Amino acid sequence: MDRKIESFIQWIYSLRGDIASDEAIPAKPARFGDWPALDARLIEALRSRGIERPYSHQSDAISRTLAGKNVVIATPTASGKSICYNIPVIQSILNDESSRALYLFPTKALSQDQLAELYALIEETGVQILTFTYDGDTAPSARKKMRAAGHIVITNPDMLHTGILPHHTKWVKLFENLRYVVLDELHTYRGIFGSHVANVIRRLKRICTFYGSHPIFLCCSATVSNPKELAEMLIEEPVELISDSGAPMGEKRILLYNPPMINRSLGIRTSSIFEATNIAVEAISRNISTITFTRSRLDVELLLTYIRQGLAKRGLPGDLVAGYRGGYLPKERREIERSLREGKLLGVVSTNALELGIDIGSLELAVLHGYPGSVASAWQQMGRAGRRSDLSAAVMVASSFALDQFLAANPRYFFGASPERARLNPQNLYVLANHVKCSAFELPFSTTERFGNTKIDEILTYLERQGVLHRAGERYHWQADSFPAEAISLRSATSENYVIVDITDVAKPTVIGEVDRPSAPMLIHPEAIYFHGGKSYQVMELDEEGMRCYVKEVKTDYYTDAELAVRLQVLDVFEEAEGWGWGEVLLAAHPTIYKKIKLATHENVGYGHVHMKEEQMHTTACWFTPAEAALSLMDKDSQSSALAGLAHLLRGVAPLFLMCDRRDLQVHSMVKDPFLNKPAVYLADNTPGGVGLAEAAFGLRKTLIEAAAESVMSCQCEKGCPACVGALGASINAKETARRLLSTFEVT
Ligand SMILES: [Zn+2]
Structure with missing residues (x-):
């Protein structure tokens, strides 16, 4: 196995471009800890799932959580983070049947994956622990059962915001007995989305206090430079950091490849997209499973087209490789993920959409077409190739962007840099005021009450003047007719999507994908060529009011x-x-x-x-x-x-x-x-x-x-x-x- 990657790396050295750096990250053996005092049924269930002993970081996280501490686990992808929260949660339910837990994942796809593992573990314990996913697809009949009897409720911040918190009176069992809140993929809670989520958590904690519970927060994060600070900003309580992973890792080579210079005075190098294509085609034809990351959706389609052409020249079928990006319909994405896990696909070309914990198995090579824009993203993308024991490799192909060339000239900036600081601003007045409204709808505010750690008396008087709140004695009550959470999107920049409708066959219009509103001017303006799954379409009409984009398939x-x-x-x-x-x-x-x-x-x-x-x-x-x-x-x-x-x-x-x-x-x-x-x-x-x-x-x-x-x-x-x-x-x-x-x- 290892020889395959080694000889491929030798091939890269034979190319005309410069190898700006070649780092070897040595293999790491596993380090184990012990299980803290756990229910015998749980130990047995773990054993029959093939888990005899926990890795050191798992043991550490579980002990501290069981001791009542909030924790944030910041260890690499595939280091077994879900064990860190599933064990304390199941243990608490085995101990006390009324105990409840809430799992928050940033997107739906993630919760489906993690669910399978959780189900398997629960089944092995032989105890009835009811686990439900609560999202837009949940049937109304299931919702009722979930509210009354669900031990573990899995949802996302958006659903918590509009579907659960405003209806807390129907979730009394959950809020009275809420022992643990799991926040996975914590690093995604940054920027405006993170600022919203911090306020949703303030509302959640306010409701818990009302019902007399005080949940412990279990957070997991990929690489960011400030996981503890981020977790503490989100939950406004002390959090203990666990960052030393005990999981084993195979050796990994990381190459930074700079395409050859063709005009020195103008500083022009050969196109990075052609160089990345060449490298991916060579790898795939050597039977190396390869993920190619690029920065834009258009580049996904271009790379996919070029790689398929390259494979065809070598007599290989184009469907060895697929594209993957935002805007593909969910069904199409699930299909690609499955084919990757099962090894039916040898290659995939993706935007950062595949950076997150979506399970696609481990691949042997990651090709990064261009520096993805941040140190954390680069490590996450490179982490998509990686095996527990075998050699894997990542090749970053520098583009002509300034940062790429700066890093090619100074690779120490990349290898020495701490990853990005995740920033959010829960005090963003626009965000804060909106969630104070939502929270007032949920429970009345007293005149001196804080929202999280924040003084909000000015916001409350402002909302009273607006006629949204009504003051009676020392309390503010909700009095507007509307239901505030519905009108507030946690992902304000990307909440509205254009629907792409294929009208090639006028009698049978078909929805083929979506584009978020901020990207529309670049991608789907009238007459634009829109690529999807390697096919090309032309935009015939863009309906800006109705958010629809009509396209026809064209040869171009x-x-x-x-x-x-x-x-x-x-x-x-x-x-x-x-x-x-x-x-x-x-x-x-x-x-x-x-x-x-x-x-x-x-x-x-x-x-x-x-x-x-x-x-x-x-x-x-x-x-x-x-x-x-x-x-x-x-x-x-x-x-x-x-x-x-x-x-x-x-x-x-x-x-x-x-x-x-x-x-x-x-x-x-x-x-x-x-x-x-x-x-x-x-x-x-x-x-x-x-x-x-x-x-x-x-x-x-x-x-x-x-x-x-x-x-x-x-x-x-x-x-x-x-x-x-x-x-x-x-x-x-x-x-x-x-x-x-x-x-x-x-x-x-
Ligand atoms: Zn220059």
Whole structure:
């Protein structure tokens, strides 16, 4: 087995590109602990499931939980985290039949997988422990039984928010006896979603207190740099961290491959998508099970098409490999997951949709087409290839993006970097006020009551003035007619989806997929080419009111790439120092034109105009103004390109230091900002209301300027390239102008 991967790695060394780094992560033997005092039936059940002894981290987690501590388990994928929470939960029910537990998973697919394992363990104990999944698909007849008799209720935060908490009077048994709350995939509770979930937990705890229970929280997280802090922000109680995994791991090789340079002065390398295709095709034809990750849904479809073409050239069937991404229908996704587990598929091309704990078995190779944008994502994607005993490998193919090239030049930044800090802001006023409303609907507030640890008297008086609450003596009661939770989505940015309808056969329109609203301007504007499962369709009509997109299957040799016009407007300044500031901004975007790009060669073969409504977002941003003296020496065009270059540089390096994903940030530049009345470069938090990135960037301003300077100095191009200041054309020396502006900062 091992020889197969070793000879494949030798083959990679024979390619023309550079191996920027090749790290070996040594195999790790298992370390075991002991079971704490458990019910004999449980020990026996574990034994018959083939689990004789717990790994050290499992034993640690179970003991601390049974001792009444909240814990967060942050160990690698496939280290057996579910044992850590299933054991204390089952133990408590064996001890006391009335004991209850609530499991929260961020998505539905996950809970199905974990359920199978839990069921098997329960069955072995021979005791009737009723476990139910409560989600949108649950039949009304089952719901009643679940409320009265369910020991373990498995759901997601959205259902807890709209389906359970507002109806707590029907769930008295659950809330009176709630012993454990399990929060799995904790790292997904970040950004605006995490801010909502923190408030849903405040509501949950408030209801528990009302019914006299005080549940223990059992959290599990993949790689983030601050699991303990994240868990404590979410539940507002002390949490103990368990991060030293005792699970065994096979040896792993991690290669960072940089495609060969074909034009040094322009800094152009061969296309990373072709290089990734080549590597995946070679691996699959060597019978190595391979997962290829890429950053966008369009790239999934392009890579899938190219890999199938590559396999066909070698006489291999194209259906050895499938695509997987958001927007495929659930049934289609489950089918692909099953085929991967059963080894019927040898390859899959995916976005980060497959990063989460979805069970696809362990593969031998992960190919990352481009740095996924964050350290944690990169480790998670690379972790998809990995066996308990055999050698596995991950190859990251650097793209021309700035961060990719920065890491290829400085791989120590990747291997030395701590993973991202998961950020959330439960005090985001918009989020907080909405959940105070929901909570007031559930139970009246006393005038001095806190919500979690937060004082909310001002929000309560505001809601009274709005006629939502009614004050009677020392209590606020709900008085509006509406049901507040229904109108509040926990995933505000992605809650609305366009439905893609195939009208190739007009008599038989078929729904083939979905696209979330923020992605629509790029992916499904009128006349766009939309790819799905390797087939191409053209958008015939986009119904923006009805959220429907009508497509027809077409044969095409091009794809489309839309350009967005972005508008940023400073609304309020919170803090200023040394030419920097941060505050509230309005970010608006709409698509203007689309380019037609030829599939095989990536040549631009035409364009068209797009008319769609502007999408607006209020958020926070950090900005800075380069010294006027340095700018005044330049003409307007040079000023504009120097500022755009600086923005591009910052976009490249900032995610590493802010410990966030590159998609969490937007950059922008203006030669004369009408509000600030001067030239400015902005780094905006890409989440409605912001999650604290703008303030963090303001605090790290010196570091960011130093990193930007290092990035531009170390770039091998002459006048600017996508890896540093962006591809602005050779006529403008953006690299030099950006460097000049940066040097004025070093003086101050
Ligand atoms: Zn460059």
